[in-house]
Structure formats: C-alpha cells, structure tokens
Amino acid sequence: MSHPRTQAAQRARITAAANADAGPDDAILRSLITAQLRLSLTAGAFAVGVLLGVPVLLIAVPQLQDITVARVPLGWLVLAAGVFPAIITSGWVYTRAAERHEQRYRVLVDDA
Amino acid sequence: MSNADVIAIGLITLVSVAIGLWGTRVSRSTSDFLVASRTVTPFWNASAISGEYLSAASFLGIAGLVYLYGIDMLWYPIGYTVGYLVLLLFVAAPLRRSGAYTIPDFAEARLESLAVRRVSAALVVIIGWLYLLPQFQGAGLTLSILTGAPDWVGKLVVAVAVIVSVVAGGMRSITFVQAFQFWFKLTAIALPAITLLVVWYRDEGPAFATEGWQVPLSGFGGRDLAVYTTISLVVATFLGTMGLPHILVRFYTNPDGASARRTTLVVLMLLSAFYLFPPVIGALGRAYAPALAATGQADVVVLVLPELVVPGPWGQLLTALVSAGAFAAFLSTASGLAVSVAGVLSQDVLGQFGRSARRAHSGVRRFRQGTVIAVVVPLILALAAGRLNIAETVAMAFAVAASTFCPLLLLGIWWPRLSVPGALAALIVGGTLAVTAVTSALLLGPFTSWWGTLLIEPAAWSVPIAFAVAIIVSLLTPDRIPPHTRRTLALLHTPEQLPEQGFTARNR
Numbered sequence: 248m249s250h251p252r253t254q255a256a257q258r259a260r261i262t263a264a265a266n267a268d269a270g271p272d273d274a275i276l277r278s279l280i281t282a283q284l285r286l287s288l289t290a291g292a293f294a295v296g297v298l299l300g301v302p303v304l305l306i307a308v309p310q311l312q313d314i315t316v317a318r319v320p321l322g323w324l325v326l327a328a329g330v331f332p333a334i335i336t337s338g339w340v341y342t343r344a345a346e347r348h349e350q351r352y353r354v355l356v357d358d359a
Numbered sequence: 360m361s362n363a364d365v366i367a368i369g370l371i372t373l374v375s376v377a378i379g380l381w382g383t384r385v386s387r388s389t390s391d392f393l394v395a396s397r398t399v400t401p402f403w404n405a406s407a408i409s410g411e412y413l414s415a416a417s418f419l420g421i422a423g424l425v426y427l428y429g430i431d432m433l434w435y436p437i438g439y440t441v442g443y444l445v446l447l448l449f450v451a452a453p454l455r456r457s458g459a460y461t462i463p464d465f466a467e468a469r470l471e472s473l474a475v476r477r478v479s480a481a482l483v484v485i486i487g488w489l490y491l492l493p494q495f496q497g498a499g500l501t502l503s504i505l506t507g508a509p510d511w512v513g514k515l516v517v518a519v520a521v522i523v524s525v526v527a528g529g530m531r532s533i534t535f536v537q538a539f540q541f542w543f544k545l546t547a548i549a550l551p552a553i554t555l556l557v558v559w560y561r562d563e564g565p566a567f568a569t570e571g572w573q574v575p576l577s578g579f580g581g582r583d584l585a586v587y588t589t590i591s592l593v594v595a596t597f598l599g600t601m602g603l604p605h606i607l608v609r610f611y612t613n614p615d616g617a618s619a620r621r622t623t624l625v626v627l628m629l630l631s632a633f634y635l636f637p638p639v640i641g642a643l644g645r646a647y648a649p650a651l652a653a654t655g656q657a658d659v660v661v662l663v664l665p666e667l668v669v670p671g672p673w674g675q676l677l678t679a680l681v682s683a684g685a686f687a688a689f690l691s692t693a694s695g696l697a698v699s700v701a702g703v704l705s706q707d708v709l710g711q712f713g714r715s716a717r718r719a720h721s722g723v724r725r726f727r728q729g730t731v732i733a734v735v736v737p738l739i740l741a742l743a744a745g746r747l748n749i750a751e752t753v754a755m756a757f758a759v760a761a762s763t764f765c766p767l768l769l770l771g772i773w774w775p776r777l778s779v780p781g782a783l784a785a786l787i788v789g790g791t792l793a794v795t796a797v798t799s800a801l802l803l804g805p806f807t808s809w810w811g812t813l814l815i816e817p818a819a820w821s822v823p824i825a826f827a828v829a830i831i832v833s834l835l836t837p838d839r840i841p842p843h844t845r846r847t848l849a850l851l852h853t854p855e856q857l858p859e860q861g862f863t864a865r866n867r
Contacts, residue, residue, distance in 0.1 A: 273849075276849055279852060280848070280852045283852065287449050291444075291448050291449075294441065298441070302589075306576065317560075319567055320567065320573045323433075323642070326430060327635070327638045327642075328635055330437055331440065331631035331635070332631075334440055334441055334444055334627060335624075335627050337444065338444050338448075338624050338627045339624060341448055342620050342621065342624050345452070352853075352854060353854060
C-alpha cells in the first residue's frame with residue numbers, strides 16, 4: 248500500500264508523460280476541460296435560476312401567496328420541499344453528462 | 360423536562376467517546392482511508408459526509424430561525440444543500456484527482472508555493488474555530504434548557520468529550536461511525552417532525568402562519584435589508600461549503616474522480632431528506648407557541664415543541680430523542696472540525712518548531728497538543744460570548760470560507776492563469792475582510808444600523824472582492840504563474856483510466 252502522495256505523484260508523472268509525447272492528446276484534454284466547464288456552468292445556472300425564480304415569482308404575483316395546499320401556503324411548500332428535487336435532478340443530469348464527456352475523452356485518446 | 364433527556368444525552372456522549380477510544384485500533388493513519396476506499400461505497404461515504412456535516416446549525420438553528428423570521432430562512436437549508444451541488448459541479452472530481460488530503464495540501468500542490476500553504480493553513484484554523492463556537496453554544500443552550508444547568512456546563516461537556524475522543528481515538532473516527540451518525544440524526548429529527556405534523560392535521564391545529572411571516576423578503580421579525588441578507592446568505596452557503604475544513608478530507612475515501620461525483624450526488628439526496636424536517640418544526644412552533652419569540656431563545660424550539668404539542672410519555676420520548684440527536688450533531692461536527700484544525704496546527708504550526716525531531720511519536724504528540732488548542736480556544740470564546748444565534752454564527756464560518764477558499768479552489772481548478780501573488784492576495788484580502796467583519800459583529804454586536812448588517816453577513820461584498828483581487832493580481836503578475844500549471848491542470852481533469860483501458864493505453 249503506497250502513500251497517497253506517492254500515488255498522486257505517479258499519476259502526475261503518467262499524465263505528464265502522456266502530455267509530453269502526444270500533441271493530439273493535449274488538444275483533446277483542453278477540449279474536455281472546456282466542455283466540462285461549460286457543462287458545470289450550465290447546470291449551475293439552471294439550478295440558481297430555478298431557485299431564485301421562486302421568490303421572484305411569489306413577489307411578482309402576490310395572488311400565489313394566498314394559495315394553500317393541505318393548509319400549507321404554496322410558496323412555503325415550494326421553498327421548503329419542492330426545490331430539492333430540482334437540485335438533485337440538476338446534480339444527477341450533470342453527473343451523467345460529465346461521465347459521458349470523460350468516456351468520449353477515453354475513446355479519443357485511445358484512437359489517437 | 361424528564362430525566363430521560365439527560366440519560367439520552369449521557370448515552371450518546373458516552374457512545375461517541377467510546378467509539379473514539381475503540382477507533383484507535385481501527386483507524387490509525389491516513390492510509391486507512393486507502394483501505395477504506397476499496398470497500399466503502401458512495402452510499403456509505405455520502406452518509407459519513409452528511410453525518411459530519413449536519414451540525415447544531417442544521418439540527419437546532421434552522422428551526423429557530425424559521426420560527427423567528429419566517430420563509431426567508433428557508434434559504435439556510437437550501438443553501439446548505441446547494442453548497443454541495445456547487446461542490447459537485449466545480450470541485451469534487453478534480454479535487455479528488457489532485458490527491459490532496461487537505462486544502463493546504465491542494466494549495467501547495469497547485470500553486471507550488473509554501474506561502475500559499477501557510478496562509479491556507481491559518482484560514483483553516485480560523486474557519487474551524489468560527490464553526491466550533493456555535494457547536495459549544497448549542498450544547499450549553501440544550502443542556503440548560505433540559506436541566507436548568509448554567510450554559511457553561513454543556514459547553515464544557517462537549518469540549519471535554521471531543522478532546523477525549525479525538526486525543527485518545529487518534530486521527531478520525533471511521534467512516535461507518537459517521538455514517539451511523541447521519542441516520543441517527545435523520546431519525547431524531549424526522550420522527551418528532553412527522554409526529555407533530557400528524558397531530559397538527561388530526562387536531563386541526565392552529566393556523567399555519569401569521570401575516571408577513573410567509574411573504575418572501577418582507578423583513579418579518581425586524582430584519583433589516585432583507586434582500587441584501589438573503590443574497591449574502593445565498594452567496595456564503597452556495598460558495599462556502601467547498602471550503603469547509605472537515606469536508607474535503609472525506610472525499611479522499613473515494614477511489615477516483617467519478618466516484619467522488621457520485622458520492623456528492625448521494626450527499627445531495629441525503630441532505631435534501633434531512634432538511635425537509637427542521638422547517639416543519641420551526642413552522643409548527645410558530646403556530647403552537649408564538650410566545651417563545653419574546654424570550655429570544657428560538658433555537659430551543661426543536662427541544663421544547665414535542666412535549667408542548669404531545670403531552671405525556673410519547674412527548675417525553677420525542678424530547679429525549681431530539682436531545683440525543685442534538686448532542687450527536689454537536690459531537691460529530693465538533694470532532695470532525697477538531698481533527699481538521701488539530702491536523703493543520705500540528706503539521707503547519709507546531710511542526711515548524713523542531714522539524715528535526717520528525718519521528719512518528721512526536722507527530723502524535725503534536726497532534727494531541729493541536730487538538731487541545733483547537734478545542735480550547737473556541738471554548739473560551741464560547742464561554743465569553745453571550746447566547747448567539749447558532750445558524751447565524753455558522754453562516755459566518757461559511758462566509759469566511761466563501762471569501763477565501765472558494766476563489767482558491769475555483770480559479771485553481773479552472774483558470775490556468777492564476778498566479779502565486781494572485782492566490783495569496785485573494786486569500787489575504789478576502790480573509791481579512793471577512794474575518795474582520797464577522798469577528799467585529801460577534802464581539803461588538805448586535806448592531807442596529809445598516810452597516811452592522813453588512814458586517815454580520817459579509818459574503819455578498821467580500822466574495823466578489825476576493826475574486827476580483829485574485830484575477831487582477833494574477834493578470835498583473837503573469838511571470839509568477841506556477842511553472843507546472845499545465846501539468847497540474849491535466850492531472851486534475853484527466854479521467855482515471857479504467858483498469859483494462861489503462862493496460863491497452865500502456866501497450867499502445
């Protein structure tokens with residue numbers, strides 16, 4: 248069993264070696280990083296948009312504040328419970344997409 | 360209040376300490392995480408992360424704030440959860456691949472600078488202390504409500520229990536113990552909340568909410584600058600979670616970047632389940648016991664409501680359960696924080712004196728000294744401070760983390776032009792601003808004017824300033840970009856080879 252830093256260093260060397268002798272790999276990696284960042288920003292923007300949309304909607308349309316479901320105000324129900332499925336879903340969709348990006352990267356590197 | 364509460368608290372404290380002592384044999388060093396990484400599934404790892412994360416603020420504080428100020432306080436549970444979504448999106452996989460064990464480790468590896476490491480280490484200690492303070496506060500409050508003992512008793516009990524279990528137990532309680540803590544805390548909050556809800560529906564209990572309490576951004580309960588404080592809270596919790604000292608280390612148990620992501624996704628689910636319940640108790644507390652607001656001790660609503668609504672033995676049982684759950688929350692979070700702070704203190708502070716004697720047993724001794732310092736300083740602060748609002752104080756720790764480690768991690772992982780002076784300047788400027796703001800609010804507050812609000816919840820201005828400083832200084836010092844930046848970024852973002860593919864890749 249090797250020390251964590253040793254493992255990290257080994258991985259670093261492997262990656263560095265791969266970068267040094269393979270030009271196409273470097274370009275593929277850079278496109279992977281760009282794709283991952285864009286994906287993360289999109290998922291983050293979606294979640295924040297949904298979350299901030301709730302209070303904005305409640306203030307913009309005050310009639311919504313009067314609706315109650317099972318004696319509980321609608322706005323309350325959405326903020327205390329309804330937003331969580333949205334958070335989980337964006338995390339789930341993101342995780343699948345990020346893994347797909349990495350799978351594509353592996354295929355491309357193997358072909359290169 | 361009944362003796363059952365005291366027995367329940369005593370039991371959970373003893374069990375925690377006993378587990379710490381027993382843990383000596385099971386987990387001695389960081390290498391156990393590597394062993395664990397082969398057997399621990401994302402589900403159990405996520406349970407452990409959640410178990411360590413759910414503190415007094417989640418268990419008592421949220422219900423208290425919801426009770427006092429209404430719907431806007433729902434941003435606390437949302438923020439505490441979304442913090443992990445942000446961590447998942449931008450940090451989880453690359454950070455795991457960095458191989459860093461703590462944030463100072465990451466800082467040193469990414470920026471190839473000992474100075475950045477030292478500043479990060481100092482910030483870990485400050486954030487840890489800020490986070491420990493409300494854990495002690497919560498313990499003092501809980502014990503005094505249940506037994507009538509003075510506040511200092513509960514604070515001292517938790518501090519001693521943490522020191523004993525960490526000093527004797529060594530580095531860290533094992534994953535399954537923290538995982539158990541999560542499921543215990545979930546039960547301890549869910550059962551009372553569901554019972555109260557059932558009783559409320561069955562008896563057609565008092566109406567749900569008063570006017571204004573359920574209107575977003577209304578400033579109900581005498582809150583100034585409701586829009587500003589909500590934005591500031593959102594920024595602090597969304598961006599601060601990734602910088603909490605006791606969280607990152609658990610990600611190390613994941614074998615690779617992809618499993619770090621899956622673990623975080625499960626954490627999102629577990630936290631979402633937990634955070635359904637504290638607001639229920641806060642809201643029903645408002646309906647059943649509006650008079651509690653006048654006492655200024657809303658943090659106790661979780662503890663007193665069950666017996667108020669459900670008299671008799673069933674109510675007493677629920678009180679005993681939530682009391683034990685609250686103590687489980689103080690103990691697990693406080694031990695996790697104490698271990699992280701002690702690790703940094705022993706490695707980066709105490710280790711600076713006498714580096715020559717770097718033998719194993721002196722490392723253990725330094726770790727023990729570090730633990731005592733890590734716990735005693737916030738204990739003194741907690742004894743000196745009056746009763747603080749628990750969730751608000753924890754939010755201060757998030758604000759400092761968001762103003763310092765968030766720029767370091769996000770720019771460090773995604774921006775190749777981050778330079779050493781840029782990172783240093785961001786940590787120092789963001790840290791100084793946020794720490795000065797919250798400590799002056801803690802020591803000199805409560806303030807009544809608008810600038811007092813800016814100090815209590817600084818994230819909305821301190822985080823953008825920290826990012827701006829990092830970017831501007833980095834652009835001005837392009838010659839100080841760490842020489843191996845490209846290689847490091849490649850390491851962070853290259854997916855691990857699957858075993859069989861790694862083999863073919865090598866034989867290519």
